[in-house]
Amino acid sequence: MAGNSPIKVKIDHVIKKFQGRNGEITALNGVDLDIKENEFVCVVGPSGCGKSTLLNIIGGLDKPTEGKVTIDGEEVDGPSPEHGIVFQQYALFPWLTVEKNIQFGLKLQGKTPEEREAITQKYLKVVGLEKFAKSYPKELSGGMKQRVAIARAYAVNPKVLLMDEPFGALDAQTRVQLQTELLKTWEEEQKTCFFITHDVEEAIVLAQRVIIMSARPSRVKDIVEIDIPYPRDQATKMSPRFLELKNRIWSQVYEEYLAVRK
Ligand SMILES: Nc1ncnc2c1ncn2[C@@H]1O[C@H](COP(=O)(O)OP(=O)(O)O)[C@@H](O)[C@H]1O
Ligand SMILES: [Mg+2]
Numbered sequence: 494m495a496g497n498s499p500i501k502v503k504i505d506h507v508i509k510k511f512q513g514r515n516g517e518i519t520a521l522n523g524v525d526l527d528i529k530e531n532e533f534v535c536v537v538g539p540s541g542c543g544k545s546t547l548l549n550i551i552g553g554l555d556k557p558t559e560g561k562v563t564i565d566g567e568e569v570d571g572p573s574p575e576h577g578i579v580f581q582q583y584a585l586f587p588w589l590t591v592e593k594n595i596q597f598g599l600k601l602q603g604k605t606p607e608e609r610e611a612i613t614q615k616y617l618k619v620v621g622l623e624k625f626a627k628s629y630p631k632e633l634s635g636g637m638k639q640r641v642a643i644a645r646a647y648a649v650n651p652k653v654l655l656m657d658e659p660f661g662a663l664d665a666q667t668r669v670q671l672q673t674e675l676l677k678t679w680e681e682e683q684k685t686c687f688f689i690t691h692d693v694e695e696a697i698v699l700a701q702r703v704i705i706m707s708a709r710p711s712r713v714k715d716i717v718e719i720d721i722p723y724p725r726d727q728a729t730k731m732s733p734r735f736l737e738l739k740n741r742i743w744s745q746v747y748e749e750y751l752a753v754r755k
Contacts, residue, residue, distance in 0.1 A: 501685045502528040502551060502653055507560035509546050520546045522710035523560070528653075533679055533686040535696035537742065538706030538714075539749045544689045545657055547706075551687060552576045552655050564652050577646030581658040584642065585630040591641050592617065592626040598649040616644035619678055636667035643675065647682065656688040660695065669727055672698055680723060693743050697735060698725055705745050708752040717742055 509521040520543035528534055536544050549555040551562050553572045562569045585594050592613050599609045617623045620640035630638055639659055646654055660668045672695060679686060690696050696703045700719050707714040721734055729735055 498530040498532065500527045501530040501532070501564065502526075502687070503563045503566075504528075504547070504551070505561050505563070507547070507550060507557045507562065509543065509550065509555070510558045519710035521550075521557070522712050524706075524711070524713055526704060526713055526716075528685060528687065531683045531685055532702070533688065533700050534702050534704055535700035536687065536689045536704045536706060537691065537693060537696050537746055538711065539708050539746070539753045540691065541753065542706045542709050542749070543711040544706060548578075548655050548657050548687065548689060551653065552578050554578075575649070575652050577649055577651030577654045579639070579642045579646050579654070579656045579659040581661045585638055585645075587630050590627050590629055591622060591633070594630070594641055595645045595648050597645065602649060612648050616648045619647065619681075620644045620674065634667075635663050636671060639663065639671060640674070643671075643678070647678065647684070651684070653685045653687055656686065658689050658691065661691070668695070673726055675699065676723070676725060693739055693746060694730060697721075697738050697742065698727075698729055703738075703742055705742060706749075708749045714749065715745055 504524055504526040507521050507524045508519070511518045511520060524547060536547070538544055546555065550557050551564075551569065553569045553576060586597065589597070595613045595616055596609045599612060604612070613626075617626055620643060622637065622640055622644070625633065625637065630641070633641070642659065660671050663671065676699060688696075688699060697719055703717045703719060704713055705715045705717065706712070717738060719738060721729060721732065721738075
């Protein structure tokens, strides 16, 4: 699908060191990765390996110690409304209604009130929350809040959609429902997606490529092409090819879990 597409995001030998309590920690140790336009990549790896750090660097929320990230050939050097970021915890403004939350970035982008209204209506519909436009976050379930966060991220028409375990706090059923919805939205809207998850099944059902990161100091350990055609749905998870890929990815992730425990 993204076979001959141009490169959207270029991660060029990114190294990230932190000053920890017990000295320096190398989180990322030379990460190289090209993500193509409209590609959906999922990133898996043991807890603490640097997945969120990498996402923050792509989103301009943090700076690499060495190396660089370019989007459309331009070096990322700070946060921007062009990045749609969805975090695990519902980062909605509690004092704003659903529609005002979705509109938030649009104001910063200088859109007119008419444009803001049209875009908001569109994405309320995409995530099926038209009836909740005037509700406040506290009136919504966890799944609904994450739908708002996804609508808000799409609304700013980001160059890349960055998602850090967005479904991690949801119950299994809601999670599966949101996976299906996100896939449908991605197929309709075409967007470059960088999606972190600790759930190997989730990674395979969503991604065109699964990026496996090693334990810290972390690098790209392997990249697995998911050659299962879209549209995919939950039934995809029963197919022999899915199970084969799951075993292959899981065994590599498990090796890295063991490395962390050593
Ligand atoms: N601001 C920070 N200061 C010091 N250490 C940090 C900071 N952010 C992350 N780290 C460390 O970097 C490593 C990678 O963290 P993170 O990217 O959150 O991992 P992951 O998302 O894969 O679980 C961890 O060891 C974490 O403790
Ligand atoms: Mg993380």
